[in-house]
Amino acid sequence: MLAFCTLAAMAVALALVFFYAPLDAEQGFLQKIFYVHVPLAIVSLCGFVAGGLLAIAYLRSGDARWDARSYVAIHTSLIFGVATLITGSIWAKGSWGHWWVWDEPTLVSFLIVFLLYATYQPLRFAIEDPERQSRYASVFAVTAGAFVPMNFIAVRLASSYVHPRVLGSTSNLPPSMALTFLVALLAVALLYATLCAYELQAKRARSQLRALRRAMELGPSMHEGAGDALGARREAGAGAAGSLASAGLTSTATISGRAG
Amino acid sequence: MGASTLSTLPALPLHEAGKYVAGAYIVLFALVMLYVAIMALRLSRVQRELQEILAQRQGGGEELSSTPAGER
Numbered sequence: 001m002l003a004f005c006t007l008a009a010m011a012v013a014l015a016l017v018f019f020y021a022p023l024d025a026e027q028g029f030l031q032k033i034f035y036v037h038v039p040l041a042i043v044s045l046c047g048f049v050a051g052g053l054l055a056i057a058y059l060r061s062g063d064a065r066w067d068a069r070s071y072v073a074i075h076t077s078l079i080f081g082v083a084t085l086i087t088g089s090i091w092a093k094g095s096w097g098h099w100w101v102w103d104e105p106t107l108v109s110f111l112i113v114f115l116l117y118a119t120y121q122p123l124r125f126a127i128e129d130p131e132r133q134s135r136y137a138s139v140f141a142v143t144a145g146a147f148v149p150m151n152f153i154a155v156r157l158a159s160s161y162v163h164p165r166v167l168g169s170t171s172n173l174p175p176s177m178a179l180t181f182l183v184a185l186l187a188v189a190l191l192y193a194t195l196c197a198y199e200l201q202a203k204r205a206r207s208q209l210r211a212l213r214r215a216m217e218l219g220p221s222m223h224e225g226a227g228d229a230l231g232a233r234r235e236a237g238a239g240a241a242g243s244l245a246s247a248g249l250t251s252t253a254t255i256s257g258r259a260g
Numbered sequence: 261m262g263a264s265t266l267s268t269l270p271a272l273p274l275h276e277a278g279k280y281v282a283g284a285y286i287v288l289f290a291l292v293m294l295y296v297a298i299m300a301l302r303l304s305r306v307q308r309e310l311q312e313i314l315a316q317r318q319g320g321g322e323e324l325s326s327t328p329a330g331e332r
Contacts, residue, residue, distance in 0.1 A: 030277040033284040040288070083291050087284040094280035191292070198299055205306050209313075216313055 006194045009187035021180040030094045035181060037087040039188035040080050045148055047077030052145015055138035067134040070141050072199045074120055076192055081114040105158040109151050116144050
């Protein structure tokens with residue numbers, strides 16, 4: 001359902017961008033890049049903050065599911081961050097004639113945030129003990145998540161306004177452009193949610209598969225445990241039918257049906 | 261009409277800006293496709309491992325059923 005909503009929102013957003021929104025008086029056709037670049041940046045930064053909030057939930061509860069959610073939120077935000085940087089560079093080349101400008105605070109601050117989060121995965125996977133890995137990664141996510149809004153405010157307070165503002169007091173978007181932008185933002189947010197859901201389901205499927213394999217390796221006496229794992233997979237598969245990752249879960253449920 | 265209007269704007273004309281706009285949207289599409297491809301690879305790995313487990317389990321079941329009742 002989420003995937004279909006995402007596809008529909010993307011289709012509507014693309015139609016609005018290319019057939020409804022008027023050409024910008026200053027930027028012309030090049031401004032169409034903003035309908036993808038700005039939503040990607042906003043969703044990416046919100047995802048980093050969400051990763052920090054989910055990490056707080058993990059540190060409070062100790063429930064590994066919150067840690068997995070925090071990891072997936074940051075991982076997906078990093079992918080969106082790559083897309084933001086590339087689309088921004090393409091716009092800068094078309095508009096300013098350079099792929100990158102170092103004296104522009106918005107660009108450099110986003111790059112700093114991106115590079116900060118690029119260290120999240122090496123830090124996380126450098127720690128072998130799963131408990132410590134989750135705890136350290138959560139502390140990192142909380143600290144870095146707090147840095148994101150501070151960084152954003154600092155850039156807004158900076159005097160240079162070379163980088164165009166789409167939202168905020170300086171924004172003077174006509175209604176047709178504002179509507180197109182909001183639909184594009186919704187589409188990108190839905191894409192983010194869909195990718196997070198797939199990633200979470202895939203992670204769950206892999207961890208349950210590992211549990212099943214361990215149970216199988218421990219021998220026939222543990223078949224009961226394997227049955228439990230399969231039962232859990234069956235439950236997970238029932239809730240996730242119709243999605244990419246759930247295809248694996250459904251096949252697991254089928255196998256458990258045959259085997260059990 | 262449209263082309264003449266565009267040529268009067270200070271921005272890049274359509275034939276110049278088009279490649280940049282297309283590039284930006286293609287980058288997003290390519291990234292999403294790459295992500296889906298990686299997910300599909302992971303999914304196929306999970307399915308392969310599940311098939312191995314199923315084969316092991318069926319093999320174990322056949323061994324058990326072929327064993328004489330006295331030996332069980």
